[in-house]
Amino acid sequence: MLVTLREILEQAEQGNFAVGSFNSPTLESVRAVTEAAEELQSPIILSHAEVHNDIIPIEIIGPIFIQFAKQASVPVVVHLDHGSNLNIIKKAIDIGFTSVMIDASHMEYEDNIRIVQEVVDYAHKHNVSVEAELGMMTSSGIGGEETQGGEHHATQEAEDYYTDPLIAKDFVQKTEIDALAASFGTVHGIYVQEPNLDIKRLKAIYENIGRPVVMHGGSGLEIEDYVNVIQSGVRKINYYSYAAKAGAQAVKEYIQQNQNLFYHDYTVVAKQAIKEDVKRAMKIFMNNGY
Known part of the structure; x- marks a missing residue:
């Protein structure tokens, strides 16, 4: 069922849990995420x-997102x-998206x-x-999304980009957003070193804004970090x-192990691997109260 953020x-x-938001730029990934959610009866964000x-x-x-959402047995x-x-x-709004992120965090306040x-x-x-986002996400520069307006390669102290809890309160009050993407130690892409999350800062942001906090760069963390x-x-x-x-990785291994290769087989292999990885993440998010 299609719902708003x-x-x-x-x-x-x-319920004191988190909902996974899964970027899905192919039909295989849309199917993988939706099937995983329905098998676990978990709400999701496509x-x-x-x-x-x-x-x-x-x-x-x-329109593919909208169709899958409306037909799904979960929110x-x-x-x-x-x-x-x-x-x-x-x-996006005209197409039927029920949520949008505006990222102007690279601009003056x-x-x-x-x-x-x-x-x-x-x-x-x-x-x-x-x-919306306040503070700026850094990027490892490896995989994931390309660097964009509100994201920078980590060439200086990461704390310089972190979200200020007091400014966050003012920002939310003036904009009336529904959720705030905050910077407190995660990065976009593949981690090249162990993340150092500023949990004290995160708690202060949450207490100050009275809104849900969004964590970008959410894959690649330890279970304890998610909790x-x-x-x-x-x-x-x-x-x-x-x-x-x-x-x-699943496609790479399939190619190494098989001689008769057809493109459609790659899509099946990739979908299943994405689905299993997403299910693992969903279980972690749900174990905190869902």
């Missing part, structure tokens, strides 16, 4: 990253991830607020939830890079 995060807040328009345009993948949010182009954000307010005003009139962030207010976890890597 606000609805699904209210359930997560009441997500399309704006940068993935180069892989598959939103005009093609968007499904259809979400635009890291939207920076206002035209694409409005296009007042400009960030102004643009987010514009998106919130348009989205809420269409019963669409809004996520800690969920207990500290994270209700939406973005998960992509390690699932995509699992699919690629």
